[in-house]
Amino acid sequence: MEKLLSIRDLTIYYASGKRTVKAVNGISLEIEKGKTLGLVGETGAGKTTTALGILNLIPKPPGKIVSGEIFFEGEDLLKKTKKEMRKIRGDKISMIFQDPMTSLDPVVTVGDQIAEVIRLHQTNSPKEAEKKAIEMLELVGIPGERYNEYPHQFSGGMKQRVIIAIALACNPSLLIADEPTTALDVTIQAQILELMANLRREFGSSMLLITHDLGVVAEVCDNVAIMYAGQIVEYGNLRHIYRNASHPYTEGLFGSIPNLNDEAERLKPIRGLMPDPSDLPPGCSFAPRCPYATARCHEEDPAVCEIEPGHLVKCHRYEKAEEGEHGSATS
Amino acid sequence: MYKFILKRLIMMIPVLLGVVFIIFSMMYLTPGSPEDMILGENATEEDKQQLREELGLDEPFLVQFGTYIFDIVTKGDFGTSYTNGRPVTEEILQRFPTTALLAALSMLVALCIGIPLGILAATKQYSIFDHFATTVSLFGISVPNFWLGMMLIIVFSVHLGILPPSGFYGAEYWILPAITVGSGAAANIMRTTRSTMLEVIRQDYIRCIRAKGQTEGKTIWGHALRNALIPIITVVGIQCGVLLGGTVLVETVFAIPGLGKLMVDSIKAKNYPMVQGGVLFIALVFCVINLLVDLLYAYIDPRIKSQYQAKKRPK
Numbered sequence: 001m002e003k004l005l006s007i008r009d010l011t012i013y014y015a016s017g018k019r020t021v022k023a024v025n026g027i028s029l030e031i032e033k034g035k036t037l038g039l040v041g042e043t044g045a046g047k048t049t050t051a052l053g054i055l056n057l058i059p060k061p062p063g064k065i066v067s068g069e070i071f072f073e074g075e076d077l078l079k080k081t082k083k084e085m086r087k088i089r090g091d092k093i094s095m096i097f098q099d100p101m102t103s104l105d106p107v108v109t110v111g112d113q114i115a116e117v118i119r120l121h122q123t124n125s126p127k128e129a130e131k132k133a134i135e136m137l138e139l140v141g142i143p144g145e146r147y148n149e150y151p152h153q154f155s156g157g158m159k160q161r162v163i164i165a166i167a168l169a170c171n172p173s174l175l176i177a178d179e180p181t182t183a184l185d186v187t188i189q190a191q192i193l194e195l196m197a198n199l200r201r202e203f204g205s206s207m208l209l210i211t212h213d214l215g216v217v218a219e220v221c222d223n224v225a226i227m228y229a230g231q232i233v234e235y236g237n238l239r240h241i242y243r244n245a246s247h248p249y250t251e252g253l254f255g256s257i258p259n260l261n262d263e264a265e266r267l268k269p270i271r272g273l274m275p276d277p278s279d280l281p282p283g284c285s286f287a288p289r290c291p292y293a294t295a296r297c298h299e300e301d302p303a304v305c306e307i308e309p310g311h312l313v314k315c316h317r318y319e320k321a322e323e324g325e326h327g328s329a330t331s
Numbered sequence: 332m333y334k335f336i337l338k339r340l341i342m343m344i345p346v347l348l349g350v351v352f353i354i355f356s357m358m359y360l361t362p363g364s365p366e367d368m369i370l371g372e373n374a375t376e377e378d379k380q381q382l383r384e385e386l387g388l389d390e391p392f393l394v395q396f397g398t399y400i401f402d403i404v405t406k407g408d409f410g411t412s413y414t415n416g417r418p419v420t421e422e423i424l425q426r427f428p429t430t431a432l433l434a435a436l437s438m439l440v441a442l443c444i445g446i447p448l449g450i451l452a453a454t455k456q457y458s459i460f461d462h463f464a465t466t467v468s469l470f471g472i473s474v475p476n477f478w479l480g481m482m483l484i485i486v487f488s489v490h491l492g493i494l495p496p497s498g499f500y501g502a503e504y505w506i507l508p509a510i511t512v513g514s515g516a517a518a519n520i521m522r523t524t525r526s527t528m529l530e531v532i533r534q535d536y537i538r539c540i541r542a543k544g545q546t547e548g549k550t551i552w553g554h555a556l557r558n559a560l561i562p563i564i565t566v567v568g569i570q571c572g573v574l575l576g577g578t579v580l581v582e583t584v585f586a587i588p589g590l591g592k593l594m595v596d597s598i599k600a601k602n603y604p605m606v607q608g609g610v611l612f613i614a615l616v617f618c619v620i621n622l623l624v625d626l627l628y629a630y631i632d633p634r635i636k637s638q639y640q641a642k643k644r645p646k
Contacts, residue, residue, distance in 0.1 A: 057541055090544035097542075102535040107557050107632055117543040150633040166543065 003071070004206045005031040005054070005174055010068030012046070012053050015061060019278040023049040025230040026068070031174065031223075036200070036207040038217035040253070041227035044274055047210045048098075050227075051176045054208075055095060056085050072174070091121035094167040096196075098179040100159035104151040110162045111137065111147030114169055121170045136165040140195060157188035164196060171203050178210045193220060214253060218242060226250050229275055229285040236311035246313045248290045284316065292317060332629070335639050339625065343618045348400075350614040351607065355396050358603050364388070365413050365601040386413070399607070409611075410604030414597075419608035423590060427612070429499070430582070430589035433512060434574045436505055440513035441520055441570065446556075446563070448517075449524025454551060456529060464521065471518025476577050480511035480584040497586040508585045512577045516570035523566040527559040534558070560631050568624035572617040 012024040024046040031037045039047050052058050054070055056077060070077040072093065077085070094117075097103040104113060114133035115126070123129055134144040140161040151159055160180065167175055180196065181189035197220060200207055209220055217224055217238075224241045226234040226249065234247040245251050255268035272289040275281055281288060287297040297316050305318040365386065366379045383389045387398060402408040409419040452464040487507060488496035495504050531537065532555050540550050579591035586592070590609060597605035629636040 055542055057538060086544045086546065088544070089542055095539075095542045097535055097539055099535060103539045105536045105540065105554050105558065106634060108554070116540075116545065120544050150637075152634045152637070163539075166539075 002033045003030050004033045004073065005029075005208070006069075006071040007050075007054070008069045008071070010050065010053060010070065011066040012049050012058060012063060013066050014063050016278065021278045022280055023063075023230055023277055024053065025280070027227070027230070027232045029225050029232060029235065031206050031208060033173075034204055034206055035222040036209055036220055038221035038224045039208060039210045039227055040212060040214060040217055040224060042212055042274060044277065045227045046230040046277075047227055048178055049230075051095065051178050051208065051210055054176060055089055055093060056080070057089075087121070090117045090166075090172075091170045092172055093174045093176065094170065094172040095176040096160075096163055096167045096178065096180045099183045100156050100163055101183065103163055104159055106151055109148050109150055110142075110154065111149075114162065114165050117166050117169050132169065133165075136169050137162070139168075139199070140165045156184055157192065160184060160188075160192050161195065164192070164199065168199055168203060168205070172205055175200065175205045175207045176210070177207060179212070180209075181216065182211070182213075189216075196220075214257060226253070229280060230277060231285060231314065232312075233286065233314045234312065236308075240308065240311035244308070244311070246307055246311070246318065247286075247315050248292055248317075249286050252289075284314075332639055336622070336626070339622050343615075343622075346618060347611060347614055351400065351611055352396065354607050354610045355399065356392075358601075358606060359392055359395075363601055365603060368601045369413055409608040412597075412605050413602045414600055414605075419604050422593065422605065423608055423612050426588065426590045426593045429587060430575070430578050430591055433505070433508055433578050433582070433587065433589060434571070436509040437511075437513035437574050437577075438516065438567070438571065440509050441516035441574075442567070444513075444517040445520030446524050449521040449563075450528055450551065450556065452521070452525045453528035453532065461525075465525070468518040468521045471514045472522075474514070476511050476515055477580040477584050479514060480507065480581050483507045483511060484584075497584075499585075499587050504585075504587075508581055508587060511584070512574055512581050515577065516567075516574055519566055519570055520563065524559065524563055527562045528555060531555045531559045557631065561628060561635075564624055564627055564631070568621050571620045575613050575616060 007030070008028050009026045010024055010028070011022075011026050014021040014023055027046075027050060029037065029039075039050065041047050049058065049063075052063075053065055054072075054077065056065075058065060065078060068078070072088070077088070080088070104110065108116075111130065111133050114136050115129040118129040118132050118136075119126065122132070130147070134147055137147060138144050142158060142161055142165075146153075151162070154162065164180075167177075175196075177196065181192050184192060193216065196207075207220075209217070211217060221238060223237050224235070225232045226241070226247065228249050234241065234245070234250045236244075241250065245254055249270070252268070252270035256270065258267060270289055275285055275288060281298065283296070283298045283300050284290070284293075284302050287293045290297065294316070300316070302314050302316045303319060304312050304314045306312055307318050365388065366374070366382045370378055370382060380389075387395060390398070399410070402410070407420075409423075411418050412422055448464045448468075452461040455461055484496045484507065487494040494507055496507075498504055528551075532551065537550060537555055540554050541547075545554075578589060579594055581587075582589045582591035583595050590613070594606060594609045596602075597609065629639050
């Protein structure tokens with residue numbers, strides 16, 4: 001399968017006074033053409049920073065891409081000039097942000113906000129851009145007559161539809177959706193997810209879906225990357241993650257979801273909090289919260305192991321398995 | 332919208348009445364009397380008494396105030412100047428264009444300096460330029476403008492000899508006064524622009540606009556500035572009042588025959604009707620400017636516009 005996006009060893013730091021916040025620590029991931037990758041993790045894990053890094057929109061200063069490569073359609077985005085990046089943003093890679101309430105310019109009509117991205121990348125004619133913008137509005141289920149209305153006249157779900165229209169207006173090959181449904185009501189969430197899935201199929205875009213909702217991932221994604229403290233701790237397809245969750249953190253995530261079939265009355269939350277990203281532990285960053293942690297986990301950063309084809313786990317428990325004792329480590 | 336304007340116009344009436352009452356009381360309470368100024372120190376007590384009766388100054392305070400308001404409302408008569416006998420309205424309207432031009436030029440100076448500097452300081456926060464601009468603006472706010480005027484005269488007229496120190500004959504005569512009056516407003520506008528822009532450029536929608544591939548220039552000057560305009564024009568409106576007030580002293584420093592100089596001369600001469608009329612006129616202009624600012628809000632921000640309209644026809 002052809003790779004659309006391939007990130008290698010991406011590291012992004014923020015300077016915060018004298019401390020350095022290590023937001024993203026050497027992550028690697030790949031997205032195939034037409035597929036959806038779910039990037040799952042709790043708040044502060046570095047998911048949004050990764051997404052902004054792809055678009056080169058990290059606020060600099062204080063942010064800095066320390067190292068790594070981001071190959072998109074075979075070219076390294078980090079080597080592009082500002083002007084070249086502007087041509088890619090909104091056209092080939094577009095992004096849907098978390099909070100639709102604050103993501104639209106309040107003093108510009110929604111129609112003009114859609115037309116803006118069309119004029120930047122597709123046509124110089126204001127008439128054509130307007131026509132296309134109306135088409136996009138109708139495509140996301142908003143009547144074209146509402147072109148001249150302002151964001152405050154729309155509900156949250158409607159605003160998110162407008163944002164989706166902006167993101168898809170130029171038919172991007174990669175859509176980055178940063179928790180697109182987190183700020184919405186549950187009933188609207190399902191509508192928006194369905195709309196996104198349909199449009200993505202229609203346009204043939206790949207998607208990077210950032211979320212902390214494993215239910216959404218199961219519904220939408222092909223592959224899943226679990227992120228913790230700026231690192232990807234487990235990576236695989238849906239079956240790998242949902243049938244054979246192997247990293248203790250992933251297990252913890254599933255344990256935190258209420259399950260009706262389960263006899264147990266209590267949830268099994270992950271103890272403790274994520275480590276301070278400006279002061280990460282020397283060993284495995286999950287070790288302080290891990291129920292299986294050994295002395296080695298606190299001292300040595302684990303390597304990534306492939307426990308079955310395409311299923312990667314970053315944990316000391318599986319390093320032995322690679323050496324020939326496959327399977328025994330899960331007990 | 333029209334209903335809103337009408338409402339605001341009606342609300343001006345108590346404001347203006349209050350202004351008249353305060354200025355009327357102040358003139359009444361300050362020591363010295365017009366008849367001394369008009370007749371000179373050698374006038375007899377009889378002459379003075381006669382003049383007081385003519386001018387109505389022998390009446391009780393409230394009667395004087397009532398007559399003054401009554402004449403304005405029924406006849407549009409603001410009285411006549413004690414010093415030259417001409418109607419107050421005529422004098423004011425003759426002098427006002429000069430002051431209005433000075434205030435407008437000062438505002439132009441303030442806007443041309445304040446807004447671009449504020450935006451640059453915000454986009455390059457904590458840079459050397461930002462520190463420089465912030466320091467200069469602090470200076471601009473703290474310095475009294477008549478002192479700045481005198482310093483500018485000393486430097487540019489006395490020592491360098493490139494600009495005329497006073498008078499009012501051509502374009503070059505306007506430069507120093509406009510800078511003098513405008514500097515304070517420029518500093519205020521710059522500070523407001525900087526702080527508002529700092530807030531706006533961190534908003535999600537600005538990041539969204541960048542994610543669309545929009546250029547940095549259009550993101551800042553097109554989208555961000557328009558969102559930052561509400562606080563900025565609020566300050567501009569207030570500064571218009573400060574400018575009109577500021578011209579009073581600065582016109583004296585630069586010997587410009589405007590409304591401000593007329594007011595200072597009239598206060599010295601105890602020319603009651605002139606001072607009252609002048610203050611009332613400036614207050615009226617200030618009220619109108621603020622009304623215009625409020626209307627501009629609606630033009631700039633659709634959310635405010637829909638509020639105005641919602642008041643008009645409640646749904």
